[in-house]
Amino acid sequence: MQPMRLQSIDQFLIQPPQPENLAGFRRFLLEFWYFGIKEIRACLFVGLFFASILIVPKAGLFGLPRYDVLFVIALLIQGGMVWSKLETVDELKAVTLFHLVGFALEVFKVSGQIQSWAYPEFGYTKLWGVPLxxxxxxxxxxxxxxxxxxxxxxxxxxxxxxxxxALIGILIYLNFFTHHYIGDYRWYLAACALGLYARSSVVFRPLDRDRSMPLLLSFVLIGFFIWLAENMGTFFGIWRYPNQLGAWSTVHLGKWSSWSLLVIMTFTIVAHLKHIKRHIHIAE
Structure with missing residues (x-):
């Protein structure tokens, strides 16, 4: 699909036809429809990447191990997003930062001293036990x-x-490392985040009217869906927790809270790197 075509689809979603005399249940259905379509579009990278996890066989493709195939696919998806102008160069910089932050965390978690989880398969693009x-x-x-x-x-x-x-985001990230040495302060940080964002709300526009929800609720919901995706990744053996080495089991529900906190950190980075201060009301 040509870049201009993809951009026109985005433009249609951002500025859809304005409905007239629409109310009640019909309005709810139409807004819910547009909400779902926009969510699917926003999940384009996520959907394509995790679809590749489902499709790529464990033995790999074309003589390449599965981890290397997934790395190539991820690069192609990311390159396609920029080529089609679905992501700007500045947004690519932010995504690259997330990649580096996540990779550093992965290297620490799979290290011999910690061993929180493991990537058991061989791959040419593995560094320090972590596939790229x-x-x-x-x-x-x-x-x-x-x-x-x-x-x-x-x-x-x-x-x-x-x-x-920024401070709570940094402390959340550091806690993923330090809790192995000085105790897990996750719930203290969660309490701080609760107080910090208690009055915050996110305003969004599914169709032609603004809707809002508590910002904290959005963090929790995104964290839940990441937890579901993590279960899918472990089920297909992409990585494994120690308790899953013998037989697969559901990822502990406590990981939901970890992902929700990580979403707070990610959101903070986006808020800064996209220079969106003009769209944010900071309480005095």
């Missing part, structure tokens, strides 16, 4: 937020001061 494609799993979260921001014309009301948001 793994960073794209984190990058896909950032890509989703970036795409949703544009498609839904997101605006944030009562956003906390930037330095506070």
């Amino acid at each position: 494609f793994s960073g794209f799993m984190y990058a896909s979260i950032g890509s989703y937020i970036i795409q949703a921001w544009r498609l839904f014309d997101l605006r944030i009301r009562h956003h906390p001061p930037y330095w506070m948001a």
Whole structure:
């Protein structure tokens, strides 16, 4: 599909035909339809990447191990997003940062001293026991937020001061490392985030009217769907937790809270790197 065609689809979703005399259940159905279509579009990177996890056989393709095939596919998807102008160069920089942040976390978690999980298969593109494609799993979260921001014309009301948001984001990320040595302060950080974002709401536009929801609720919902995707990844053996080495089992529900906190950190990075301060109301 040509770039101009893809851009025209996005433009149609951002500025759909304005309905007249639409109310009640019919309005609900139409808005829900557009909400779903925009969500699917925002999940383009996520959907294509995880579809490749389902499709690529465990033995790999064309003589390449599965991890390497997934890395090549991820690069092609990312390149296609930029070529088709579905992502700008600035947005690519943000996605790359998510990749690096996620990859650093992966290297720490699979290290011999920690061994929180493992990538058991061979791959030419593995560094320090971590396949390079793994960073794209984190990058896909950032890509989703970036795409949703544009498609839904997101605006944030009562956003906390930037330095506070940045501080809690940094502490959340550091806790993924330090809890192995000085204790897990996840719930203390969650309580701080709850107080920090208690008044914050996200305003979005599925069709022609603004709707809103608590920003914290959006973090929790995104975290839940990441947790579902993580279950899919472990089910197909892409990576495994220690308790899944003998037989697969559901990823512990506590990981949902970890992903929700990671979404807060990701959201903070997007808010800064996209220069969206003009769309945010910071409480005095």
